[in-house]
Amino acid sequence: MNPSTPDQPSAAEHSKSTRFATAGPARVVVLVSGSGTLLQALLDETSSPDFPVQVVAVGADRDGIEGLARAERAGVPTFVRRVKDHADRAEWDRALTEACAEHEPDLVVSAGFMKLVGADFLARFAGRYLNSHPALLPSFPGMHGVRDALEYGVRVTGCTLFVVDAGVDTGPILAQEAVEVRPDDDEASLHERIKAVERRLLVDTLEQLALHGWTVQGRKVSIP
């Protein structure tokens, strides 16, 4: 099998449909590794009492990042779990899982979180762990989605919000939006235009998930 192709779900996995719903405002833990402008878009919306999503904690894999400072300024609890403080990757994964679970989230959202999570995390938050990626998946997965799209020479790229599975950026897609690549774009200018779209897509989609719930069946995610 081509190793870059995700395993196809079995017939049993395909027919299994799991429905998710939140009781009251959706409790969301956001994971970050950097500047956290996507997080800020969510914090700005969730400061309104009418918005049906609440950021209950922000977690990171490193200290000293602006994403954590944004959470602190907003009065949101933070936690840091660094891989190097744990015996191995599996122990780190369990520690990250427990740190998120303490906040009893309905959803965990990676917004610029640059670590792959493992089996424990995925088992605990199956169907409830989302990632925002700066490319139109399944094109340009991984850590350099913007650079890879530019180098390939595509004329249109964009962003994808998806339910994370065990692959790298292979999970069922919730929402996507296209962004034009301009002839004079460099990585920074293109990424900034993508992020402007990404922030709105994240906020709007989380609102819909919180209001209506969602169902995951095989590769399909639907919001009724």
Ligand SMILES: Nc1nc2c(c(=O)[nH]1)N[C@@H](CN(C=O)c1ccc(C(=O)N[C@@H](CCC(=O)O)C(=O)O)cc1)CN2
């Ligand atoms: N199991 C999964 N975990 C995560 C996914 C996913 O699809 N499956 N998406 C990410 C975010 N992501 C891109 O969208 C991504 C993050 C990190 C990596 C990666 O190779 N990271 C290296 C470390 C790099 C570093 O620390 O600078 C690693 O994890 O060792 C690839 C893709 C959220 N998690």
Ligand SMILES: NCC(=O)N[C@@H]1O[C@H](COP(=O)([O-])[O-])[C@@H](O)[C@H]1O
């Ligand atoms: N593979 C993961 C990845 O590339 N994530 C990307 O990091 C940026 C975070 O921006 P921010 O720190 O300004 O919110 C976003 O574009 C997000 O999609």
